[in-house]
Amino acid sequence: MAKGTCICFFSLFLLLGSRVMSQDTVMVPLHVRAGFDLSGPVMHLISKNLASYGVLASVDINQNLSVNAGARYTSFSSAVYNYSFQSHGTSFVIGPDYNYIKPKVGQGRYFAGFGFRYGLSFYNQEATGIKYTNSWGEGVSSIPLSHHIGHFLEFTPGVRAELFRGVTIGWNLYLRVLVSSGAGHDLKPVWMPGYGDATSGIATGAEYYVSFSIPYKKIRVIIKPKPVSTDEDNEEGVENPSTTPSSVMGGRL
Amino acid sequence: MKTLWSVSLTGAALMLILELISCSRQACYDNTNALMNTSLLASGTGHDTSSVSLIVKGITPTDTVDFVDTKSDSHFSVPLDPGNDVTTFYIVLNGVTDTAVITYERSPHLVSAECGYTFVSELTGLNTTHNIIDTLMIIDNSVNLNGKRNLHLFF
Numbered sequence: 001m002a003k004g005t006c007i008c009f010f011s012l013f014l015l016l017g018s019r020v021m022s023q024d025t026v027m028v029p030l031h032v033r034a035g036f037d038l039s040g041p042v043m044h045l046i047s048k049n050l051a052s053y054g055v056l057a058s059v060d061i062n063q064n065l066s067v068n069a070g071a072r073y074t075s076f077s078s079a080v081y082n083y084s085f086q087s088h089g090t091s092f093v094i095g096p097d098y099n100y101i102k103p104k105v106g107q108g109r110y111f112a113g114f115g116f117r118y119g120l121s122f123y124n125q126e127a128t129g130i131k132y133t134n135s136w137g138e139g140v141s142s143i144p145l146s147h148h149i150g151h152f153l154e155f156t157p158g159v160r161a162e163l164f165r166g167v168t169i170g171w172n173l174y175l176r177v178l179v180s181s182g183a184g185h186d187l188k189p190v191w192m193p194g195y196g197d198a199t200s201g202i203a204t205g206a207e208y209y210v211s212f213s214i215p216y217k218k219i220r221v222i223i224k225p226k227p228v229s230t231d232e233d234n235e236e237g238v239e240n241p242s243t244t245p246s247s248v249m250g251g252r253l
Numbered sequence: 254m255k256t257l258w259s260v261s262l263t264g265a266a267l268m269l270i271l272e273l274i275s276c277s278r279q280a281c282y283d284n285t286n287a288l289m290n291t292s293l294l295a296s297g298t299g300h301d302t303s304s305v306s307l308i309v310k311g312i313t314p315t316d317t318v319d320f321v322d323t324k325s326d327s328h329f330s331v332p333l334d335p336g337n338d339v340t341t342f343y344i345v346l347n348g349v350t351d352t353a354v355i356t357y358e359r360s361p362h363l364v365s366a367e368c369g370y371t372f373v374s375e376l377t378g379l380n381t382t383h384n385i386i387d388t389l390m391i392i393d394n395s396v397n398l399n400g401k402r403n404l405h406l407f408f
Contacts, residue, residue, distance in 0.1 A: 083369040130361060130370045132335055134286065135318050136311065139336045141372075143361055186362040186373060199365050 025220045029108040030060035033168065035211020037072070042208075050191070051075045056209060061096075063103040063221045068115060069094045074123075074193035082131045089123025091194020093154060103221040111160035111170060119176070121150040121194040125183065148182035152195045152203075160209075168211045176203040281368035288330040289355070289376075289396045291404040293346075296387040299407070303327045308345035317343070333357055333396060335372040346408055349385035357396065364398070373397040379404075 033056075040052035054072035061067060075088040095117030101110050127143040158172025181188045181198040188198045196203035295302040309321035309329055320331045320342075333355065334340045342353045357374040364371055374396040381389045388407040396403055 078366070080367075080369065127361070127370065132370070132372065134332050134335065135320060136313070136332065136334045136336065141335075141361060141370075143370075186360055188363050190363065190366045197366055199363060 024223050026104045026107075026223055027218050028063045028103045028106075028221045029215035030062070030217045030219060031058075031108055031213040032060075032216050033058045033211045033213040035168070035209045037207050037209055039171075039206065039208045040072075049076060049078055052193075054207065056211065058097065058211075060108065062219065063106075063108070064099050064113075066097045066099070067095075068097055068117065070117075072194050074191075076191035076193070078190060079129075083127055084129045085125070085127045085190045087123055087125040087189050087191050087193060089121055089193035091119055091121040091123075091150075093117040093119040093194070095154070097156075102223070104223050108215070109162035109168075111158075114155065114157040115172070117154040117156065119152040119154055119194055121152070121182075121192055123148055123150065123189070123193040125187075125189045127190075143187065146183070146187075148189070150182045150189075150192050150195060150198070151179040152192075153177045153179060156207075160211075162213075163210075166213055168213050169209070170211075171206055171208040173206050174204065177201065178203070279367050281365065283364050283368045284398055285364050285368050285371045286332060287362070287371055287373045287397050288332055288400075289374075289404065290328065290330045290400065290402045291406050292328045292402050293326070294405050294407050296407040301327050302408075304408075305347045306345070307347075308343070310343040310345075312341040312343065328402075333359075333374050335359060344386065344406075346385045351382045351384050351386045353379060353381040353386075353389055355379050362397065371398070376403065 035056050037052075037054035037056070040054055044051045052072060052074045054070060056068060056070035058066045058068040070093045072091045072093075073089075074091065077086045078084065095115055097111070097113060097115035099106060099111045099113040101112050124145055124147050125143075126145040130141045130143070132139050132141070153176065155175045156172040158170060160168055160170025163169050176195055178192075178195060178198055178201050181192055183189055183198075190197065190199065192198040196205065293302055293304055293307075294300065303325045304327075305325065307321055307323050307326050307329060308319075309331055311318040311320060311331065311334065313334075321329045323329075331342065338357060338359060340355050340357075342355070344351045344353055355376065356378040357376045359372050359374050361370045362373040363369070376391050376394045376396060379389060379391065385408050386406060388405075390405050390407075391403065392405055393401050393403050395401075
């Protein structure tokens with residue numbers, strides 16, 4: 001009985017086989033990446049106020065999606081006419097990246113897309129030499145060193161390209177939204193490590209990463225199905241040589 | 254993919270320029286003076302009223318500081334002393350002098366990176382003489398940059 005059923009189904013496949021659309025596939029390597037930010041050290045050469053060193057790691061989940069995690073150490077100091085401010089701390093980000101490049105084109109080596117990240121900043125801040133002048137006269141005050149935990153969200157559109165085998169470079173813009181500086185309304189940090197100027201609810205900028213990638217797995221990705229011409233279509237090829245999806249569908253219906 | 258390469262390198266250059274522009278310090282355009290705002294009200298009716306003349310002076314251990322000297326006004330704004338938790342004012346209303354002692358807790362407040370810090374206060378109490386002032390009451394404890402009325406002065 002079972003044997004008969006199998007033969008029956010096999011026969012059905014043979015009958016339908018010529019009309020089923022075959023699917024093109026491509027093998028895409030999935031990578032593990034680890035890299036560092038170049039923009040922080042470069043900016044430190046230009047502006048001595050800000051030292052920022054970031055590392056980022058990512059794992060491809062599939063041909064489009066990867067998960068990122070990063071850490072950054074930031075030290076900021078500023079001395080202007082009426083106050084001096086220092087903050088330093090470490091921030092962490094985690095979230096997905098979505099690659100818009102088609103797998104057949106990207107081959108796991110190119111990225112153009114965007115990412116969303118949640119950020120957490122552990123930092124200290126203090127302000128010294130706060131000078132005030134008003135009708136009462138002049139005075140000096142200070143804010144002692146205090147520890148805070150800040151939260152922010154990050155949207156990062158960007159591109160990445162393989163420089164040579166195993167080494168990738170790429171940059172991304174970032175749009176950060178401050179969820180909480182953790183320091184209260186009055187003592188928002190002039191610079192929150194990992195976020196930026198916390199007196200503003202939105203921070204923008206860019207990062208430039210060099211990363212090293214190792215392929216850890218290859219997956220078969222089905223790319224857009226291509227209809228295959230059937231025997232009947234071949235016979236009718238003189239009248240209708242091109243086989244379009246609609247003609248196949250029409251044939252099936 | 255050459256396009257992506259070009260975009261990547263151009264973007265890096267653009268990024269550097271943008272970062273340099275964003276590093277330039279701006280001027281301070283924000284209000285940094287936290288003022289205690291007081292409304293003058295008619296005793297009995299509670300309606301807004303104007304003084305015939307109004308002088309408000311702050312008292313320091315060694316001197317007085319002139320804040321208000323006007324002929325007719327229905328409200329006045331004065332800063333609290335950011336160096337002390339108590340400020341004493343002489344309020345000369347229609348030629349009659351009263352003394353008001355305001356107590357508060359100060360805290361620094363960051364206005365912006367460009368402007369730096371100012372001091373905001375939470376009013377904790379007040380005392381006044383009653384030569385012309387009938388009642389001086391706290392409406393809003395927070396003396397900050399939002400411009401809201403803090404005191405009602407009935408006379």
